[in-house]
Amino acid sequence: MADHVEERESIIEKIVEKIHDHDSSSSSDSDDDKKPSDHSSFEAKVFRLFGREKPVHKVLGGGKSADVLLWRDRKVSATVVGFATAVWVLFELLEYHLLTLACHVLIFLLASLFLWANVSTFINKPAPEIPEFHISDDIILGVVSTLRIEINFAIGVLRDILSGRDFKKFVAVVAGLWLISVVGSWSNFLTLAYIVFVLLQTVPYLYEKHEDRVDPFAEKAFIELKKQYVVFDEKVLSKIPIGPLKGNKAA
Template identity: 35%
Template sequence: MGEFRPISVHHALGGGPVADTLLWRKCYGGVMLLIGSTVMWVLFERAGYNFLSFVANSLLLLVVILFFWVKSASLLNRPLPPIPDLDISEESVLIAADEIRVWVNRALATVHEIAVDGNLRTLVLVAFGLWMVSCIGSLFNFLTLVYIGVLLSLSVPLLYDTFQPQIDEKLIVVHKNMSVVLKIVDLILQNIPMAQKKQKKTE
């Protein structure tokens, strides 16, 4: 077992604007994300506002504002609205497709381990994960889960970055205990197919 080597949280998050936002190094981005997600959650979850109506009304307001802006600009010799050229590059599409392909291949490999190889350990882990998701989903709806995810993403990385040495000590202990538990589970699961084969031979 290798030694636990702490790494920079900022580097682990990619070291870009997203990392700066999650670690509150750019307070503007974190505040805007927090306010925006809170407003959305209050509108759709508490006020009962319909998501489709909200999108349609927002687009309608934007189109009307842009239309009158262009008309007034041509009459008053003012500059046109600063709208950039909205174009998705082929490179960005290929990067997104490659990332999606990686996740799809992982999912297919997991299915192959369960359905073809008969890996009982993978089946137990997947079943436990899906059961946990089902339990959490029964407590909250999807929008609330997304909002909780935003709150956690704005708080957990910052807390870990602040108290990394203390948290790493606890994680090392948890990692050692989990390794022992997984070894015991592997031994149990490896003996189950052998018992089944012995029963088939006696039949």
């Protein structure tokens, strides 16, 4: 009888141990399930500038142009910056004119190729083969389609502004034009284009390198701007009549 009782107690202990093992494994599985979700939710809450969800390289297109802007190939990027700097120095500092330069370059190329084609028989060197080049219909249609989309978007924005339905766009466009006019008064178009080019070659690279520091600062700046805009909206924008009056519609 005592042996039978001991056997029953040992069986009960084994059952209890299995239950505890199952509970601990299920709890560990649930913890493991929660961890990636918590991690993903944490990553989802990280503020990124302009609300981007992709890396900077993908945002810039992910191709060779993005590699140049982010200095993935330093030789190519340095060559591009050096060429732009040479053009700016040539036209701005040396006061060389674009039309004059284009004509001189074409004269040099045409004269060199023409002389090479005629002298090749005497120097026993073959003349360079001029490849056949033509612009396909797909390229023209692609460019026209892209321009059509951008022009239609600009026309839609202009229509919203002129109809008085979107005061925010009106303020943004006026502020942008005013800012461009102020910056344009500081220098001529070539210098401004060169400055913009240099910024495009430096700002994305520096941002990608220090994005962990820039994004928190940008988040604080956006929060402060939203607060200031709410105050400006309550005190100024909400008091401005927008669109046609209801009385005119009824009439």
